[in-house]
Amino acid sequence: MGIFSIILTALAIGIVAAFVLGRFAFRVGVVFLLLGVGPMAALLVYETCFYKTGDTSAYGMLSTIAFILFVPFGLILIAIGALRGG
Numbered sequence: 001m002g003i004f005s006i007i008l009t010a011l012a013i014g015i016v017a018a019f020v021l022g023r024f025a026f027r028v029g030v031v032f033l034l035l036g037v038g039p040m041a042a043l044l045v046y047e048t049c050f051y052k053t054g055d056t057s058a059y060g061m062l063s064t065i066a067f068i069l070f071v072p073f074g075l076i077l078i079a080i081g082a083l084r085g086g
Helices: 003-050 057-083
Strands: none
Touching: 003 057
């Protein structure tokens, strides 16, 4: 299963979830967007300011997986929620 199919799956699940949630989808999308971007931003700040690059490989993998899964899901929830008047 390639990365493209994972992103498409997240988008498809996001579309279904957005139509189920209705106007509440915008708020849920913001939460998922922060869940995806937050660990990546924290990792970048931690590695550049406090520690040496490469010493946080497990956290880097976790933040990359969260970024790949949650950001497309959150963006599609935000887009559909905004279109539905959220």
